[in-house]
Amino acid sequence: DGGITQSPKYLFRKEGQNVTLSCEQNLNHDAMYWYRQDPGQGLRLIYYSQIVNDFQKGDIAEGYSVSREKKESFPLTVTSAQKNPTAFYLCASRRTLEIREKLFFGSGTQLSVL
Amino acid sequence: DAKTTQPNSMESNEEEPVHLPCNHSTISGTDYIHWYRQLPSQGPEYVIHGLTSNVNNRMASLAIAEDRKSSTLILHRATLRDAAVYYCILSTGGYQKVTFGTGTKLQVIP
Numbered sequence: 433d434g435g436i437t438q439s440p441k442y443l444f445r446k447e448g449q450n451v452t453l454s455c456e457q458n459l460n461h462d463a464m465y466w467y468r469q470d471p472g473q474g475l476r477l478i479y480y481s482q483i484v485n486d487f488q489k490g491d492i493a494e495g496y497s498v499s500r501e502k503k504e505s506f507p508l509t510v511t512s513a514q515k516n517p518t519a520f521y522l523c524a525s526r527r528t529l530e531i532r533e534k535l536f537f538g539s540g541t542q543l544s545v546l
Numbered sequence: 547d548a549k550t551t552q553p554n555s556m557e558s559n560e561e562e563p564v565h566l567p568c569n570h571s572t573i574s575g576t577d578y579i580h581w582y583r584q585l586p587s588q589g590p591e592y593v594i595h596g597l598t599s600n601v602n603n604r605m606a607s608l609a610i611a612e613d614r615k616s617s618t619l620i621l622h623r624a625t626l627r628d629a630a631v632y633y634c635i636l637s638t639g640g641y642q643k644v645t646f647g648t649g650t651k652l653q654v655i656p
Contacts (some may be wrong), residue, residue: 467646475590524644526644532637534595535582535644537591538589
């Protein structure tokens with residue numbers, strides 16, 4: 433079945449540590465997105481990518497980094513500069529750049545600080 | 547970016563219709579209106595989208611005001627499985643980023 437796979441489901445970070453969240457899609461989608469969700473809140477856009485080797489900052493990119501070396505993969509690194517990283521992280525993709533296209537989401541990664 | 551406004555929460559009785567409103571007064575002519583819903587601890591899932599005309603699919607109906615400044619998601623018979631947070635978003639022409647607000651938390655009462 434086609435879809436988006438996020439791993440791990442749960443992740444713990446020690447202070448000062450960088451951690452990387454994985455997002456893989458086998459839908460052959462061009463666009464990919466990373467969102468952060470805090471308890472009881474909506475989704476906030478961290479980064480998005482329209483095409484391989486290109487990505488743009490969203491609304492809350494500070495303390496995060498991404499790469500898009502392959503079409504199917506869009507990993508997110510939460511760096512030590514992100515002082516409040518505890519949140520639910522969601523990866524999404526969209527088939528083309530057409531604005532009518534719907535988003536497909538992964539099942540999320542819950543990141544907590546030890 | 548064009549913004550949407552939704553009530554924070556709504557309640558519905560099971561097996562009754564539910565009308566979830568969304569205001570988007572700054573919508574531009576090429577913006578699509580999308581609805582997603584999110585169950586607890588899961589990623590959002592697509593529900594429906596439209597541009598100008600009302601739309602129906604197996605999950606719901608979308609009614610769009612003539613001036614496009616508001617829309618309503620209609621669940622024809624609410625079930626307990628419909629209890630979720632519903633997001634109304636605008637997919638903005640010329641921009642590829644897609645932003646979400648806080649949505650409406652729908653509670654379905656048995």
